[in-house]
Amino acid sequence: MTNIKPPTWFWIVSVLALLWNLMGVGAYLADAFMSVEALGEMSQEMRELYEGRPAWATAAYAIAVWFGALGCIALLMRKKWAVPVFLISLIGIVGQQIYNFFLSNTFEVVGSGAMFLPIMVVVIGVALWLFARSSAAKNWIS
Numbered sequence: 001m002t003n004i005k006p007p008t009w010f011w012i013v014s015v016l017a018l019l020w021n022l023m024g025v026g027a028y029l030a031d032a033f034m035s036v037e038a039l040g041e042m043s044q045e046m047r048e049l050y051e052g053r054p055a056w057a058t059a060a061y062a063i064a065v066w067f068g069a070l071g072c073i074a075l076l077m078r079k080k081w082a083v084p085v086f087l088i089s090l091i092g093i094v095g096q097q098i099y100n101f102f103l104s105n106t107f108e109v110v111g112s113g114a115m116f117l118p119i120m121v122v123v124i125g126v127a128l129w130l131f132a133r134s135s136a137a138k139n140w141i142s
Contacts, residue, residue, distance in 0.1 A: 063092030
């Protein structure tokens, strides 16, 4: 099968997706390397929430952001392996959000208004996986 040149909007979506995922990587790194001083500035409830997070939830967060960024790079390189990479990222997103929504008191501590971003992360994760699948089906990536 031959590659078909993708439309301009493919490149726009792919670059915006990479920027979105790089923001996620930055947030993860800030979270993972939080200083003792920054922890000390948190409220007691926030500190307990942060320190009580299980390793698997942190791992799901890392998988979500790193594989999301890698999937975007694969899109920009027009590689079909973007599809399974985005699926792995989506599995990480789901794992992270299962913890946030059902296994922790995150929204009791930060308020229900903080639900918007996690929901948006899930929606964008699904959209990027579907976008990669569609791009592969149209032979924009191979």
